[in-house]
Amino acid sequence: MRKGGVIFDFNGTLFWDSEYQEKSWDEYLAAHHIFLTEQQKRDYIHGRNGKDTLEILFKRPFSDEEVHQYSEEKEVLYRNECLKHKMELAPGALDLLDYLRANDVPMAIATASGKSNVDFFIDQFNLLDYFAEEHIVYNDGTVKGKPHPDLFDRAVERLGVGKTGSVIFEDSHSGVQAALNCQVGHVVIVNSTNSDYADFDLPIITHFDGFDRRLLKN
Structure with a gap:
């Protein structure tokens, strides 16, 4: 078993899409007559899975069928917003991905x-050039959402690596907490929105060139 690997959150981390997310969420919430403060958005939406968010917003349990229906309504708005803009991975991300691939880092x-x-992301960014499809772990309804570590635990398991040498990149507060709960060796915050991370004593980068690659030496 390799000592560790690298795990990326996607939205707000590899793809800086917070503006598109905000616009689509605002449109979606207004259509349902739901109005949230910025703090509530951070707590209820960012980094969480769809079922958790919907049950908080609508204050009732949701069936799997309802989760798909309500979530897809919002995600259509989001994807349409993305397509209005030039879609690129985060600054420095491609260079880091090329480095990881060249050095056989899982x-x-x-x-x-x-x-x-x-x-949609796989198609827009050719993600399979860098990631095996089974190593793209997403919310399939069978794991708890962040801040629970389940998504990261599943990614570590699929990579077949140890936790102590692994690195997780995250941007949302709930995601950072999930990464800490996963108990990997290193958690790096990607600050794509000029946010306040005073609650965490962790390295913060605003460009992937700022990541200390010496942490990858296994």
Whole structure:
């Protein structure tokens, strides 16, 4: 077993899409007459899986069928918003991905996004050039959402690596907490929105060139 690998959250980490997410969420919430503060958005939406978010917003249990229906309504708005813009991976991300691939460092994505968005990202960014499909872990309804570590645990398991030498990149507060709960060797915050991470004593980068690659020496 290799000592460790690299696991990326996607939205807000590998793909800086917070503006598109905000616009689509605002449109979606207004259509349902739900109005949230910025703090509530951070707590209830960002980094969480669809079922958790919907049950908080609508204050009732959701069936799997309802989760798919309500989530897809919002994600159509989101994907349409993305397509209005030039879609690129985060600054420095491609250079790091090329480095990881060239050095045979196992890497995975662990995202709270559902399958329809993951398929969209795979197509838009040619993600399979870097990630094996089974190493793109997403919200399939069978794992607890962040801040629970389940998505990251599954990514570590699929990579077949140890936790102590692994690195997780995250941006959302719930995602950072999930990464800490996974108990990997290193958690790196990607600050794509000029957010306040004073609650965490962790390295923060605003460009993937700022990542200390010496942490990858296994």
